[in-house]
Amino acid sequence: MKRSLFTMEHARQLTSDTYELVLSGDTSAITAPGQFVNIELPGRFLRRPISVCNWTEEGALMLLVKVVGDGTRQLVRCVPGTELDVLSGLGNGFDLTQAGQRPILLGGGIGIAPLYGLALRMLDAGCTPTVGLGFRSQADAFYLQEFAALGCRLLVATEDGSLGTRGFVTDIARNVPECDYVFCCGPTAMLKAIHALPQFISGQFSFEARMGCGFGACVGCSVPTVHGTKRVCKDGPILFKEEIVW
Amino acid sequence: MVDLSVSLAGVSLKNPVIPASGTFGYGREYAELYDLNILGSFSWKGTTGEPRLGNPQPRIAETEGGMLNAVGLQNPGIDAVVAEEVPHIAQLFQGPVIANIGGFSLEEYADNCRKLEGCPQVAILEVNISCPNVHAGGQNFGSDPKSAAAVTRAVKAATKKPVFMKLSPNVTDIADIARACADAGADGICLINTLLGMRIDLKTRRPLLANRTGGLSGPAVFPVAVRMVWDVYEAVRLPIIGCGGVSSARDVCEMMLAGASAVEIGAANLRDPYACKTIIEGLPAVCAQLGVSKISELTGGAHHD
Numbered sequence: 001m002k003r004s005l006f007t008m009e010h011a012r013q014l015t016s017d018t019y020e021l022v023l024s025g026d027t028s029a030i031t032a033p034g035q036f037v038n039i040e041l042p043g044r045f046l047r048r049p050i051s052v053c054n055w056t057e058e059g060a061l062m063l064l065v066k067v068v069g070d071g072t073r074q075l076v077r078c079v080p081g082t083e084l085d086v087l088s089g090l091g092n093g094f095d096l097t098q099a100g101q102r103p104i105l106l107g108g109g110i111g112i113a114p115l116y117g118l119a120l121r122m123l124d125a126g127c128t129p130t131v132g133l134g135f136r137s138q139a140d141a142f143y144l145q146e147f148a149a150l151g152c153r154l155l156v157a158t159e160d161g162s163l164g165t166r167g168f169v170t171d172i173a174r175n176v177p178e179c180d181y182v183f184c185c186g187p188t189a190m191l192k193a194i195h196a197l198p199q200f201i202s203g204q205f206s207f208e209a210r211m212g213c214g215f216g217a218c219v220g221c222s223v224p225t226v227h228g229t230k231r232v233c234k235d236g237p238i239l240f241k242e243e244i245v246w
Numbered sequence: 247m248v249d250l251s252v253s254l255a256g257v258s259l260k261n262p263v264i265p266a267s268g269t270f271g272y273g274r275e276y277a278e279l280y281d282l283n284i285l286g287s288f289s290w291k292g293t294t295g296e297p298r299l300g301n302p303q304p305r306i307a308e309t310e311g312g313m314l315n316a317v318g319l320q321n322p323g324i325d326a327v328v329a330e331e332v333p334h335i336a337q338l339f340q341g342p343v344i345a346n347i348g349g350f351s352l353e354e355y356a357d358n359c360r361k362l363e364g365c366p367q368v369a370i371l372e373v374n375i376s377c378p379n380v381h382a383g384g385q386n387f388g389s390d391p392k393s394a395a396a397v398t399r400a401v402k403a404a405t406k407k408p409v410f411m412k413l414s415p416n417v418t419d420i421a422d423i424a425r426a427c428a429d430a431g432a433d434g435i436c437l438i439n440t441l442l443g444m445r446i447d448l449k450t451r452r453p454l455l456a457n458r459t460g461g462l463s464g465p466a467v468f469p470v471a472v473r474m475v476w477d478v479y480e481a482v483r484l485p486i487i488g489c490g491g492v493s494s495a496r497d498v499c500e501m502m503l504a505g506a507s508a509v510e511i512g513a514a515n516l517r518d519p520y521a522c523k524t525i526i527e528g529l530p531a532v533c534a535q536l537g538v539s540k541i542s543e544l545t546g547g548a549h550h551d
Contacts, residue, residue, distance in 0.1 A: 001278065003520065045464050045517060046308045071308075087519070210304040212315060213516040217275045218268065219291075219320050220306040222299075229299055229320065234275070 001089050001215055002029035006061060008082040014064070014142035018110060019076040020053075023061040025086065030055050032093025033117035034185075034206055034238050037061070038214035040085040044071050047087065049214050049233070051185070051206070054117040061088070064113035064143065090214050091237045094118050094183055094204050099127055104179035106169040106194060108134040108186025112143060114206060118183055119150050128152055130179050132172035134186070138163035173197055182241075192246055203241045207232045248533040249540040250526075252286065252508050254485050255408035255433040257342050257369045259286035259508060262498060262541060263526050266489050266512035267292050267346035267372065267412075268317065272331040273338045276515070280523050282339040286508060289344040290331070292374050295354040297323035302456040307445045312464020312491070313513055314443050316457035319348050319380050324358045332365050342369030346412070347401075348377060349387075355397050356404035363405060371407050372487075373397060376414030376439035378461045388414040388439075391426035398430035408433035410487060413478075415467075416442045420474050421481035428482040435478055436487040436510070438471045463513040467491040472504045479505025479546055493521070495528030499536060502544035 006025030013019050030037075030052060038047040048071050054062040067073045078084065094114070099122060105115040112133050122129050132155045135141040141163055147154050155172045156164030165171055169186070170193045173179065182203035184194050191205050209232040212220035216234030223232060225243040230236060250261035265276070267289040273282055282288065300320030307314040321327070324347075335343060345368045349355035355373060362368045375388035375397050387393045394411065401409050411427040413420055415438040424435050440461025445454040453459070471490025478486055488506025492498060493514045501509045514521040533541050 001519075003279075003518075040517070044308065045310075045312050045513075046306070047517065210306040212306045212313065213269075213275075213519070215275055215519060217271050217519070218306075218315065218516050219271070219300065219317055220315055221303070222305075222317075222320055223303060224299060 001087055002026060003085065003087050005083045006086045008078045008080055008084065010080055011076055011078070015140055017067045018142050019065050019067070021063045021065055021076065023063070023084065024059050025061060027055045027057065027059050027061055027088065029089025031089060033121055034094035034114045035089055035091045036214070036237065037063070038087040038090055039075060041071055041074050044074070046212065047214060048072060048075060049090070049211050051114045052117060053113040054120060064110060066110040087214060091233060092235065094238055096122055096125055098181070098202070098204070099129070099183070100181045102179045103127065103181045103183060104130040104132060104173060104176060106132045106134070106173060106182055106184040106186070108169055108190040109136070109140070111186030111190070111206070114185050115183065116143065116146060119147065119152055123150060123152070130155065130176055132157065132169045134158070134169035134172070134190070135163070136160070168193065170194060170197060173199065195241060195244060195246070200241065204238045205241065205244060207237045207239060209233070248530040248538070250529055252542045254370060254487065254508055255410070257408060259342065261286040261526055261529065262502065262508040263522055263529070264289055264344065264487065264508055264510045265515055265522050266510035267374070269512045269515045272327070273335055276519060277338040279519050283341060284526055285339070285341065285522060287342050287344050287369070288339065289346050289372055289510060291321050292319050292346045292348040292377065293321045293324050293327050293358065294319055294348040294350070295324055295358055297321065297326065304454065304456055305460070307454040307460060309443070309445065309462060309464070309466065311466035312462055313516070314445060314455060314460030314462055315440070316455045316460035318457065319377055324361050328361055328365065332367065336367055343367050344370045344372050346372045346374055348374045352396060352400040356400045359401050359405040362407070368407065370410055371401065371405060372410045372412050372436050373401050374412045374439070376412050378414065378416060378440055378442045378459065388423060389417050391422050394423050395426040395430035398427045398432045402431040410434035410436045412436040412439055414439050415470060415474055421477045424478040424482050428484050432484060434485040434487065435482065436489060437478060438467070438474050438490045441467055441470065463491065465491045465493050468493070468497060472501060475501060475504040475506050476548070479549065495525050495532045498525060498529065499532055499544055502541070503546070503548040505546045505549065507542070507545050
């Protein structure tokens with residue numbers, strides 16, 4: 001973990017409530033896709049934990065942010081040049097070495113964010129994952145071109161059928177039964193449904209929680225697992241299929 | 247050169263700054279960031295007889311100028327703390343440690359304290375009779391002078407270490423509770439624990455916290471804490487650890503002027519993990535501005551007959 005100042009470079013609106021933010025700063029503490037940063041905002045007591053979408057060693061930090069309240073609204077409205085106090089390199093991140101031969105990445109809504117950086121690094125490591133992204137509707141979909149440009153097999157589902165398969169990412173998964181290992185991030189109901197699919201021998205699930213500190217001190221975000229209580233912020237946010245207790 | 251050292255019931259601290267229980271774990275997370283030996287002491291996570299998983303999620307909610315927590319005394323239990331955390335703390339921090347102790351019965355409080363007798367680094371026992379987030383325990387003992395006194399007596403009989411009773415602000419008159427603890431033999435008072443609060447989600451029309459209520463901390467509670475430290479300083483002749491919303495070196499001095507001999511920093515650590523370090527580094531300059539060469543001179547300095 002590192003605390004440092006990042007500078008807002010630009011914000012790009014992707015849908016009615018979702019933005020891509022590019023910041024610059026010291027990214028040296030970020031070691032794995034699936035980690036997150038915790039951003040201090042003027043006038044807000046708690047920081048805002050945001051999943052890392054992608055980063056470069058040269059200091060670029062890409063975030064996808066959904067506006068869910070006043071804090072995230074304040075964040076996406078930061079003008080270029082705004083300096084933000086950021087705790088970076090938080091959480092364990094995805095473990096790419098466990099992916100096997102036929103991994104699939106499944107993301108729902110804003111949960112697709114960490115899967116982009118994950119897909120990039122899997123490709124770098126010589127593994128081409130299948131990617132399944134789920135949205136409420138075509139109007140809510142984002143980052144499809146960016147994922148398509150990676151060259152992975154890309155499958156999309158929307159709840160209303162306005163784009164891709166009608167249904168959920170679990171419907172995508174059923175259509176690619178050869179995929180036997182999952183990396184996923186999204187709403188709890190989605191994670192639960194994926195967890196129940198027998199096709200995955202194992203997998204890594206990215207969890208979300210209301211956090212106090214984001215670095216393991218306050219145990220505000222602890223959840224029960226088969227290995228005892230784990231802090232989503234420090235021992236997670238990635239938990240393995242075998243250890244998850246709903 | 248400003249002398250930052252203070253004394254708490256015969257225990258010397260190199261400065262008055264103490265990370266508050268529940269915001270500092272057992273020191274591990276912060277030791278990755280800075281050398282803990284700059285601290286006066288630290289108060290470890292409230293520890294009970296048995297391991298506790300704590301309350302269901304969500305346990306945290308933001309508020310204006312602070313936060314609510316309903317962690318519910320999650321901790322590994324006193325035996326695991328003595329076996330694993332105490333030896334580990336010794337590697338991270340060589341100063342005196344404050345052991346925060348929770349309980350659900352007089353026997354449990356006493357047993358927990360007894361189990362720390364063989365831990366020389368534990369210099370002070372901070373007895374939590376004020377946790378608002380557990381049912382049938384914690385605050386129940388701290389909201390009534392008689393039961394607060396009963397816990398004090400039980401603990402004092404079980405230990406030779408100085409005992410500080412950590413009081414709840416969720417009472418009619420905190421000075422009454424402090425007096426009862428003093429009469430029962432307490433060596434000091436720590437105050438305040440969190441203020442009971444609630445947030446409701448407009449969309450779901452349900453409390454934000456799974457536990458419904460939680461404890462309010464952060465800068466929003468600072469003036470409440472200062473007032474209560476003032477009241478307790480007037481009521482008892484015991485050293486006081488002031489706690490509640492302290493966020494800066496100036497806040498530390500203000501709390502000491504109200505009557506505190508040392509000051510705990512809680513929620514500020516969660517927002518800024520370097521908060522205690524920054525505060526300690528800022529103390530000499532603030533003392534110099536105030537014209538004091540020994541910070542301990544500030545204690546009670548706002549009380550003029």
